[in-house]
Amino acid sequence: MDYLVEGLADAIRAMVGRDPVIRVAAWRSVWISSLAVLIASVSGLPVGCWLARAKFPGRRYLVLMFRAGMAFPTVFVGIVCFGLFARRGPLGPLELLYTPWAIVLGEFVLAFPIVVSLTQGAVYALDPRVSETAITLGAGPLQRWITYVSEARTGVTLAILAAFSRCVSELGIAMMVGGNIKGRTRTLATATAMETGKGEFAQGLAMGLILLTIALVVMTLIGSLNKEDKL
Amino acid sequence: MTLVEIEALRVQKEGAVICNVPSLAINAGEMVAIMGDNGSGKTTLLRVLASIERDYRGKCVIATDPRDVVFVHQSPYLFRGTVLLNVTYGLRVRGLRRSECQRKGLEWLERCGAAKLANKTAAHLSGGERKRIALARALAIEPKLILLDEPLEEVDDAGIATICKVLGETAVDATVILTSPVALPSSLVARRVELFDQRRIST
Numbered sequence: 001m002d003y004l005v006e007g008l009a010d011a012i013r014a015m016v017g018r019d020p021v022i023r024v025a026a027w028r029s030v031w032i033s034s035l036a037v038l039i040a041s042v043s044g045l046p047v048g049c050w051l052a053r054a055k056f057p058g059r060r061y062l063v064l065m066f067r068a069g070m071a072f073p074t075v076f077v078g079i080v081c082f083g084l085f086a087r088r089g090p091l092g093p094l095e096l097l098y099t100p101w102a103i104v105l106g107e108f109v110l111a112f113p114i115v116v117s118l119t120q121g122a123v124y125a126l127d128p129r130v131s132e133t134a135i136t137l138g139a140g141p142l143q144r145w146i147t148y149v150s151e152a153r154t155g156v157t158l159a160i161l162a163a164f165s166r167c168v169s170e171l172g173i174a175m176m177v178g179g180n181i182k183g184r185t186r187t188l189a190t191a192t193a194m195e196t197g198k199g200e201f202a203q204g205l206a207m208g209l210i211l212l213t214i215a216l217v218v219m220t221l222i223g224s225l226n227k228e229d230k231l
Numbered sequence: 232m233t234l235v236e237i238e239a240l241r242v243q244k245e246g247a248v249i250c251n252v253p254s255l256a257i258n259a260g261e262m263v264a265i266m267g268d269n270g271s272g273k274t275t276l277l278r279v280l281a282s283i284e285r286d287y288r289g290k291c292v293i294a295t296d297p298r299d300v301v302f303v304h305q306s307p308y309l310f311r312g313t314v315l316l317n318v319t320y321g322l323r324v325r326g327l328r329r330s331e332c333q334r335k336g337l338e339w340l341e342r343c344g345a346a347k348l349a350n351k352t353a354a355h356l357s358g359g360e361r362k363r364i365a366l367a368r369a370l371a372i373e374p375k376l377i378l379l380d381e382p383l384e385e386v387d388d389a390g391i392a393t394i395c396k397v398l399g400e401t402a403v404d405a406t407v408i409l410t411s412p413v414a415l416p417s418s419l420v421a422r423r424v425e426l427f428d429q430r431r432i433s434t
Binding site: 127129130132133134135136137138139140143147150151153 | 281304307308325372
């Protein structure tokens, strides 16, 4: 039990002392996950809206496929991305392996089905009068989609938050395609795993706590943008 | 000039006929009340005219641009945000400048007796207030054909007087078709169309 308390105390000291190793890894985790979620949101929101509103054969199976994608094991995504980015892989010439960009792309694969599925669910659940009212007031297709996202913004915000949570805390992709290279691709999750593996329990705990703090801050920030949604 | 022309209109859902209109013609500038009991097909007729219901047989010709036709639900949906944001929706999607949207929105709220609600959150309004806001939102785009599904339901006496006055003024430039299960004030509508239980229409 003592080692837990000591570890926690060391963790707080490391956080307050602004350990540069932790600071750099934290910043890298934030920007990589934010960029991956941003790309997933820009591309996933229209796809989610389209899947919620369009009627075509096979739509149900496509929706199910994206829902299944929400449960992708990160190690599996990491292995697939490794295969793609490896020198012999189809994207090998881009030399992305062991760069932060490889982690961004891997996390995008992780975030995209989450954004699509949860947006589809939120827009699909909208009152049918939303689209009828928008149409009858003269809204064009793009304006209607903006209206759907706006009306379903609680669900859409949750979709983005869920995607960010998954990305910022994932380990498999960052480890497989990032390689946990100090100063280049080390993220909080990979650093936490490494420090704990080395027996540096306090350092690992500190990083884990910072990860949790980042997630809480981002959730609060994004949640506060949605002023109407009072928990 | 005939604005609406219907011949042998028939709407079926799950094998049952829910609306049957053998013949109906409505001229521009008319105010017409579609009367009938619950389930007689009044709302379905308005939905066909609004191009929301497209699964029908027969002829339904509306001699105006679809963007000049507006439909207000029996229980109107108000978008999230303020009342003013709702009233200016149709103006914003038409690309009007923000200041122009605000001016027109406030003007129509005033005319519908709801100016004091401009900055209120739409979700907090009563049923009667929602009706007024939805009417102001529909009229703000200055449509040529206005379709109102039971616009006086849930509205208090003062609200009915205001809505009747606004519709009376609007019907000079636009055609108004409204539905009601009960008799409407004769000062409001010049012509009544009855939809019977057996899905037949007579004028």
